[in-house]
Amino acid sequence: MTTPPPLRIRAAGATHPGRVRDNNEDCLLIEQNLGLFGVFDGMGGHHAGEVASATARDAVRDAVRDAKGATHFVEREALEAALQQASVVVHAESSRRKARRGMGTTAVLAQVGGTNTVTVAHVGDSRAYLLRDGRLQVLTADHTIVAELLARGALDPDEARTHPYRAVLSRNLGAAPETRPEFCHVQLQAGDRLLLCSDGLSTFASHRAIEQTLAGAGDPDTTAKELIELALKGGGGDNVTAVVIEAGRKEVPRRTQIIRTSGANAWWSQRDLFLQQAAARDIARSPICAVLSPGEAVDIVAGNLCEAIYRDLEQTTGIHVWTYAENLVAGWLDQDGDFAVVRDLLDRLASAADAVVEHIGATHFDMGALLGLAVPRALLVAELASGGMISKRLREVEAQIVEAQSALAASESFSENVTVPIDVPRADPPSPAVARCLDAALELALADARTHKRPREDGIVADCLERAHKAARDHGGQLDGMLAARELFGTCALGEPAIAPLLDALDRARLTHVSAVKRAPGDDACRAAALRRIATAHRMLCSSTARIVVDGGSSVTDRHREMLEQISLLRRKVADNERRIQTLEGRYKTQPGWAPPRGEA
């Protein structure tokens, strides 16, 4: 077995305090001669975090340098010893000064060995990533309480994203003399890139954005700076540090790139055939092409689709076909066109594309098979885009309907709405004795209410008493409490200061009324009957008032829910736009012939 030739290792790093913090508690370690790279994210008030991360960095560097000088050097053992040593030093420093008590740091280290292996060690939530063949994977598992709960299945990913303890570390370096690092080994291949970063990057930039930036053509120095920019664009809410390590460099294009390009070229070489096939399928007679001459129709409608498919095949994206289909459908729907026409046109174009792919397959079987998958995929994107446009239009129409309904509702006055059930259940009328008892109770209760000498409150109490009395006389207490409660409620604001006096008045009215019934003339049976009616009326009044308050509160809750939906939509839009910006920027970076347009940044 032969030892592989050592890959040329290039590394660079960058760090930034971020947009929120004044100081930078992160620090980085790049020791090209030792093959040692690292990122440290310190924590602790009064600049203690800066001290912790710098102390740990120096201790690790010194320990590894000493170990390299020894005859027997094993990467894992050296890193473990270095981290333990760093933890002891940081802890001792923290114990020495009161202002630095509790300081600590995370650490992620990469030690490149002679046989192109790399040993990664980490403590805390600083991460190591590996980019291989354009795919980014995380090599480390965050040492946070939430990550451990997630790993145990005690939380799901959605809960973890919003968990209040998502930033609380379960392990760090310096809080105690001992620390428990975690290790992994990677066999490097030419073209691999390793990224070591603090959580300021992994929190404020998406996995995909990091992947695209790391896969860009820039050298490690440029890439590290771009990653910092990425985190700052994403909010820059924390210190951010990135170290990019590149193993060798592949100068030859990858196999997938060759296949991609040749597939796209094969498709583009048959452009004329595609236009002929489209013309043969009468796409010029589609109502969408009504304002174009037959030649223009084929050139514009079929030609643009052909080009969009070519670009998407070349770049392995769907954005060009998506844009083409959206423009086509939006333009047609703006003219109040029927969706069936779009459907028919897309079917004809898909049929023309099938014929072209079949033709290519007849001469080059492999290429035909490749395009037989790729071209229908591109056309599926067109279907999705047109479906999206339809759904967007439906939402617009729905919003218009809701607006029209609201305007209609606002134009009606309260009395025009039927809010009172017509069929109010009525009990038997009270017997003359019970009626007398009720009347007497009202007189007594009103007299009692007036003795408090608080005119405004007494007024409300008297109002409650009269409404309850009327209900007890007319309906046996079973009045439509909602109507009476609404009139009592008036235009109260939905808040405790406004509603509490009304609820107090209802309580006082009930107690006064019940007490008055007990003192009213008549026998026990008569008073019991009167009390049943009065009690029911008051109960309905209270319950209906509570319902009005609940309904008032529900409108605020509904509004809140609507706003959360809007925010969710906007967040998705922001994420989409960010991806689109990344794609466009990536295009300018990777294609030498293209230059970004001039304009105000």
Add this chain to the structure above:
Amino acid sequence: MNVDLADRIAALRDEVLDTVERGEQGALNGEIFDATLRCLVAFEATDPGIDLALHDALSRRLAWGDSEHALLAEADEVCERLLASARRALREPSEEMLVVEAVTQIACTAARIVANAAIARAGTDRAAVLREQAALKRLREAVARQQEELARLGDPLAE
């Protein structure tokens, strides 16, 4: 203290809460019934524990996701059933009056507790709405900035 009357009303529990017909799971909740019993036991003495216990029980149900409307409807139903059962079971009008008074007091207290809970929820939601309005504003600004950036980069989808 009116323990005897409370005991006789307690015997009506299954009938009032409809335990036999609806089963243990579907039966009406007993908060209103239990509070009424405590009210009868306390008689004319003041017992703040009744309000606190009722408040605690209703708050727990709201916290478990029952709607305010459901609580009010259930309280109405329990009161109706309790009054009807008590009227049939008690022969003395004076005793029935005590039960009517207790039921009404508990029902009104429950309505007040629910109303206060709704006010508190509305206050929280109103504060949340203000917060979300600020977030919406920031997001709209972010989208506008991104659209400018997209336009600068020549994105055909930029609005």
